[in-house]
Amino acid sequence: MSTSFSIPDVSDPMSRHPKAPAPGEPFRLHHNLCHGCGDDAPGGLHVTVYAGEGFATTAEMTVEKWMMGGPGVIHGGVLTAAFDEVLGTTPLIIGTPVVTGHLQVDFRKPIPIGTTLHFNAEVVAKERRKVFVRATAHLGDPTEIVASASAIFIEIDLKEHFGKYADSASLSRP
Numbered sequence: 001m002s003t004s005f006s007i008p009d010v011s012d013p014m015s016r017h018p019k020a021p022a023p024g025e026p027f028r029l030h031h032n033l034c035h036g037c038g039d040d041a042p043g044g045l046h047v048t049v050y051a052g053e054g055f056a057t058t059a060e061m062t063v064e065k066w067m068m069g070g071p072g073v074i075h076g077g078v079l080t081a082a083f084d085e086v087l088g089t090t091p092l093i094i095g096t097p098v099v100t101g102h103l104q105v106d107f108r109k110p111i112p113i114g115t116t117l118h119f120n121a122e123v124v125a126k127e128r129r130k131v132f133v134r135a136t137a138h139l140g141d142p143t144e145i146v147a148s149a150s151a152i153f154i155e156i157d158l159k160e161h162f163g164k165y166a167d168s169a170s171l172s173r174p
């Protein structure tokens, strides 16, 4: 399938889920071996996403040495994975579990090792099972965007989607 990020003119109605974390509170881990958020993921990103106001979230990630691509700067794939985590957690604010369908990233400035990346994300629309989410990243000055991303996530039934992989998932519960 070839896709592009195109926000629908009219969104389905959306509301904040009553059980979504309050602004400033973290979303709980969705899986302890998750590469993005899991506490036990070997070489994981350990990104924590926090609820914001409305349909927004924030997150931070320390850019560590092992994340290096070009000398002294973050690898584009690592940054993409971080965006995937932040963007993919954000639809939980409307109570919608999703998987990534389409993800596009604009790399605007080199991101040095040793810095802290600050993410701001927001659900911008929902159309049937498709959830449209956008995010930006900066290094401390929100007016200096170093990267941005847009994604279409697809709502899933968690049991139906992941049920057949239960054996692998049990590896996370030693």
Ligand SMILES: CCCCCCCC(=O)SCCNC(=O)CCNC(=O)[C@H](O)C(C)(C)COP(=O)(O)OP(=O)(O)OC[C@H]1O[C@@H](n2cnc3c(N)ncnc32)[C@H](O)[C@@H]1OP(=O)(O)O
Binding pocket: 001, 003, 030, 036, 084, 085, 086, 088, 089, 092, 098, 099, 100, 101, 102, 127, 128, 129, 130, 152, 154, 156
């Ligand atoms: C808390 C969680 C944090 C998670 C953060 C990390 C998230 C991840 O990395 S998830 C892992 C990466 N993603 C995946 O493995 C997904 C693999 N793909 C799939 O399983 C399937 O293609 C799936 C579930 C996305 C869609 O399949 P299916 O359920 O059959 O949906 P389908 O009926 O074809 O399409 C439903 C709608 O989604 C749209 N759609 C489907 N695939 C895509 C896609 N790749 N891009 C854009 N839109 C898509 C369809 O066009 C359709 O839209 P419409 O309502 O307008 O007709």
